[in-house]
Amino acid sequence: MPSATYEPELDTTRPFRIRWTRDDCARFERDGLLTPGKYELIEGDILKSMGQNRAHINTVMTFIRWLFGMFGEEFVQGPGPIDVSLEDNPTSEPEPDAVVLSKPLSAFQTRNPRPDDIRLLVEISDATRYFDRGTKANLYARAEIVEYWSLDLVQRKLHxxxxxxxxxxxxxxxxxxxxxxxxxxxxxSAILVSALLPPIKAE
Structure with a gap:
């Protein structure tokens, strides 16, 4: 008598996930549940901003000083929010480390820079380097941001x-x-990648 073959059923149920929106985050800020500048909203997920180490802080400032020299202070935004594509905008408000703008900062008194306002976007990456080159890169590409630089402090490479x-x-x-x-x-106006990186620690 042939034996029966048992194949377990596959559970295809996806875990329950709440996709938060900008409106949700604004309400949480009003209620004191979120602190502006301490989180990012990316694809519906509220991501707590990681504490920045000294190398990250210094590199952001080095990059911004170089951008000031290239484009002028009035055309460079430091760490702060931007808009993305119309489809992603309700559930994403990234805060890149630096943005070069096509208009002076004074043009953004009541709104974020939009993708067509952005000439260059920069993320300084260490613990988040794979996320920055994956999820965030795709988010910026969908917004058709023309150029995105991700500086990897671990591998000391610029993507x-x-x-x-x-x-x-x-x-x-x-x-x-x-x-x-x-x-x-x-x-x-080219620059050596090493000029943007922190010095190598002496052994």
Whole structure:
């Protein structure tokens, strides 16, 4: 008599997930449950901002000083919120480390910079480097932000994302600290990646 084969049923039920919105976060801030600048809203998830170490803080300031020299202080936003695509905007409000704007900061008194206001976007990455090059890169590509730089402090490499199309960056290049790179916005002004990185700690 042939034996019966038992195949267990697969549980395809997805875990329950609440997708938070900007309106939710604004209400939480009013109620004292969230502190502005201490979290990011990314694809419906409220992400607590990680404490920044000294290398991260210093690198952000180094990058911003360089951007000031290239574009002028009035066209550079430090860490702060931006808008993304119309589809993602209700559930995402990222706060990149630096943004180069096509308009002066004074133009953004009551609203965030929108994707078409952004010439270059920068994230300084250590513990979040894979998230920044994955989830965030796709979020920025869907918004058609023309150029996104992710500086990896662990591997000491700069990842340059360009040509957003169909929700992905079609051209992604990696540059070591001995290589030079220029933004699309200032192709005549290159900088060594090492000049943007913190010094290597002495053994």
């Amino acid at each position: 340059v994302h360009r040509e957003p199309r169909d929700g992905k960056y079609q051209r992604v290049t990696m540059h070591g600290e001995d290589e030079s790179i220029a933004s699309l916005a200032t192709p005549e």
